[in-house]
Structure formats: C-alpha cells, structure tokens
Amino acid sequence: MACGGPRSRKVNSPQLFARRMVSARTWKLERYAKQVKDWIHTIGTPSDPITLSILNDHKMVIAQGTSKILESLMLWESATWIKGVRKGSAVLLMIKSPLSDAIRKVRFKFLADGGLTAEQQAIECKTCLSAYFKFEKEYTKEAFSQFRQKPVQGGNKKLLLSDVSKLMINGDIAELLGDLYAATVFPK
DSSP states (O other): OOOOOOOOOOOOSHHHHHHHTSEEEEEEEEEEEEESSSEEEEEOBTTBOEEEEEETTSEEEEEETTTEEEEEEEOTTGGGTEEEEEETTEEEEEEEOTTSSOEEEEEEEEOOBTTBOHHHHHHHHHHHHTTTSOEESSOOHHHHHHHHHSOOEETTEEOOHHHHHHHHHHTOHHHHHHHHHHHHHSOO
16 A cells, blocks of 8 residues: 655656656545535546545545546645544545634545455545544544644644734735745645
8 A cells, every 4th residue: 555645855857746746546435525514415426436546745636537626635734734533434524724713524435446345445545644634533522622622823823814814904914824834835
C-alpha cells in the first residue's frame, strides 16, 4: 500500500511537479455525501464512478468520472482542521472552516475492489489519511466537541472572523492570511 505522507520537498522542475500530481493511491466509492444544511448524496455508477485519490502533492480529491471534482482538500497540517471517524466501510470527515467555527461534514462509502472488501478499503484509506489528521475510534459528541471549540491556527496567530473583518477594514488582511497560508501550505 503506497500512501503519500507529510514530507517536505521543494518543486524544482516542471517534471518533478508533474510526478507529484500523480495519484499515490485511489479507491472506488459507492457513494459520497456532504452536509451543507441537509445531506446531499452522490451515488456512483459503473459508467460514472466516484473515486477518492490521495495525490503525491498531499491533496485528497474525490471525483466523479474524469471531469467532475466533488471535493478537494489540501492535507498539509490538516490535523488542526480535519478529524475523521471510520465505521465499517464508511468514513466521516469533519472539516472546520478557518474563518469561523462552522464545521461541515463529508462522508463516503467504499466499494469492494481488487480482491479487498469495502471495509478493508476503508481501513486502508484511513491508514493513509491518519498520516495527516486524527481519526477517532467512534463518533461521539464528546470526541468532536473539543474540535468544534478550538480556533484554527496559522503560525502563531489565531484566525478568528472578528479579527479578519477588522483587518479587512484596516487593509492588513494580506499579512495575516500570508502567515496562515505559509504555515499551512509550506510548513517548516
């Protein structure tokens, strides 16, 4: 099982960049759902399958077919803003917004493929994603309540919506977002 993990490498050439965009691991999904206000479900079909890929550039992409991206997440330093839980052949991710306390949920169910059961596929995916963020043993309100209360941090600064609005008024937003971007996209 090949999985990308957090590694620091500089991209020095277009060829190296192209190699890093290659999928490190891909799984077939039976269904994908995201919670906006209500759950919105997408079901894969043989002619339009849903796949979850962890790319070599530390990105998780859920796509339907070859042209529709349903979800795309950078996995660098995602331990501060993503938590997961696996139950059977399904995975639930809770993703915290960096600008507010809003949390959205994404869940996906695996298909049996390549001689592995759907549950074995889910376990393998969880193992790969565990290199980036924490998985709880089971979904409980207590396990995720602490996650809900912690502000997302970038560098040494907490990014709260009230701070962002003040900075936007004063024109200093680039400095704060620059620190956050540098800490999450280019970790030391």
